Amino acid sequence: EVSPQENYFSREMLDRLSGKRTDKTWLESKHSDPDTVYLMFSKLNPMVSMPQEDDGGETKLCRFRYEAVKDLLQKPATVLIFLGVEKRKNPSSSSDAVQEPPAWFAIGSDEDAVELLKRCREKNFCFPKSPHRDLLKLNEEEAGVVAQARSVLSWHSRYSFCPTCGSSTSLEEAGYKRSCLNSECRSLQGVHNTCYPRVDPVVIMLVIHPDGNQCLLGRKKMFPAGMFSCLAGFVEPGESLEEAVRREVEEESGVKVGPVNYVSCQPWPMPSSLMMGCLAVAMSTDISVDESEIEEARWFPRQQVIDSMFKGSHPTFSVPPRQTIAHQLIRHWIGINSNL
Amino acid sequence: EVSPQENYFSREMLDRLSGKRTDKTWLESKHSDPDTVYLMFSKLNPMVSMPQEDDGGETKLCRFRYEAVKDLLQKPATVLIFLGVEKRKNPSSSSDAVQEPPAWFAIGSDEDAVELLKRCREKNFCFPKSPHRDLLKLNEEEAGVVAQARSVLSWHSRYSFCPTCGSSTSLEEAGYKRSCLNSECRSLQGVHNTCYPRVDPVVIMLVIHPDGNQCLLGRKKMFPAGMFSCLAGFVEPGESLEEAVRREVEEESGVKVGPVNYVSCQPWPMPSSLMMGCLAVAMSTDISVDESEIEEARWFPRQQVIDSMFKGSHPTFSVPPRQTIAHQLIRHWIGINSNL
């Protein structure tokens, strides 16, 4: 069932049904449907129940029904995103066929977080403070839903004015479009990306030493002590993935890269990146870091990487957690035969 | 020399030297350097010399020196983008080492196109009217430069106001950043994508029939008569490449897709997409097109595709030109053994 290309944040438990985004009647019937599931977001983070100290449980999304949120839906500052309907596990079963699967929506609210939390009886409900850490504790299915919702909400929070003319915009198509309210605006003639959510392609790459037995990892100043990760950077306009890998590696480490191979990708909803994971073969080995971005970069022998990832006690360094594509790229390399 | 991953628009003849974008002294010295090359754009299209009727030549970029454009550089409405410096063919040669390679800039001008053309003596110089056709006639190196320049210029032309607060913005970092002029704006606290050029990831895929010997091609109403191409669509927020392929194929043709494999990508500077080319294996074969987007979709037998691509006289259908990644994906599939 688990595909080798599946990374955290990439599972889709919902069918987005993009065709329904313009079907106002259908959407309205779903709004008040008692089976509909609402997720609540405050400052881009979802309300969750956190595992209690040392109960080792997982963080879970707090799911609301229409009755519990209908007042919020009336507020003009509320952003409402249609996420999709639950995918049928067993599409041929006859009982499913009668009833439509539940629809999911995300609510972006500007209400005070404390007020929003009062809607829940449970006291371990909260809005995570550090998404980079806390949003990695969901199960795979909920992580996928959060990836979609948080990316779209981030777009609305930063793109509420028309970049072409500076006017206000209105939210359309169930949260997937914003249209300029200035009827003279160029953005209304033809189709323009200014009206649609932004997704930023990023390359993240594990660079392999020409000897096939070492990999290049770097650390930023803000990383936890001892942690090293893959190099990464934004794809620039007019650039291929493979060229972006070569440029970013050379910029950040001074190492020249030859062949590049795509491995898998990861949506990263902070705010809305698409991390394209690659293996890259180095053509040179001298390291000279760009100090504005990277504090240190080093070649790590395969055995040292294996020891750090799998031997518990005293690793010489650490890598990012398994939910990151950086971790998965490193594991992928470890699984490949040595000496390319 | 030619890599299997190289598509039209993806060759990089310039080293972008992104570190120099903040080095005002260096940039200024390059502006007036007599070796510096300027390209001129009007309404996002570069000035070129078109091949004369039936001389079969290629379209070439018109290159200017500082003296010919310095008045334009003074105009406040002119957008100036640093593209990079020429890559050294032979980095170890000692004569090269003394002199820095020429820098290239793109000028986006709002002057009247007729006025701009008067700067040239030649009368076959012009600004292409249909970029989708005319920009495919450059050589590979110039196509790569145009991909970069046109994508960045498109961004400036649509994103001159701050999407976060609606204020005006100023151009910075040699054309790779726009900063909000409202000092209270949230976009100035921390790093936000609103300040950087937008690149839209798109999936484009050749879907293979479960029998391994047919591929799925579709046509839009606006295509030339008889032309069919790969299906394609924008990657949505919080979605992996592979999921985007499955979603778009099902939306546009009703066909369900299983395994997806990345092949190569193509920057497409109209305005600023990154086309991620994939092969996808169908799990179902019934076709039901989304008529708002696709006029017709069909399974084409391998032999019919080969005949249409390589036999001159009376093809039953046509595919897009070789400069498109759609064409290259189809060729790639033809080259793979039949019966997957």
Ligand SMILES: Nc1ncnc2c1ncn2[C@@H]1O[C@H](COP(=O)(O)O)[C@@H](O)[C@H]1O
């Ligand atoms: N879309 C974007 N979002 C955020 N930062 C960007 C973006 N594009 C370019 N940058 C710049 O890229 C830097 C990070 O470098 P890198 O990730 O290595 O490309 C940021 O500090 C920004 O200056």
Ligand SMILES: Nc1ncnc2c1ncn2[C@@H]1O[C@H](COP(=O)(O)O)[C@@H](O)[C@H]1O
């Ligand atoms: N970034 C974008 N730029 C332009 N159109 C977009 C974008 N994102 C979504 N769309 C919509 O996607 C449609 C094209 O469909 P597709 O290319 O199949 O995804 C356009 O007509 C727009 O309605």
Ligand SMILES: [Mg+2]
């Ligand atoms: Mg970068």
Ligand SMILES: [Mg+2]
């Ligand atoms: Mg970088």
Ligand SMILES: [Mg+2]
């Ligand atoms: Mg980086």
Ligand SMILES: [Mg+2]
């Ligand atoms: Mg589509």
Ligand SMILES: [Mg+2]
């Ligand atoms: Mg689409």
Ligand SMILES: [Mg+2]
């Ligand atoms: Mg499409």
Ligand SMILES: [Zn+2]
């Ligand atoms: Zn506008």
Ligand SMILES: [Zn+2]
């Ligand atoms: Zn602003």
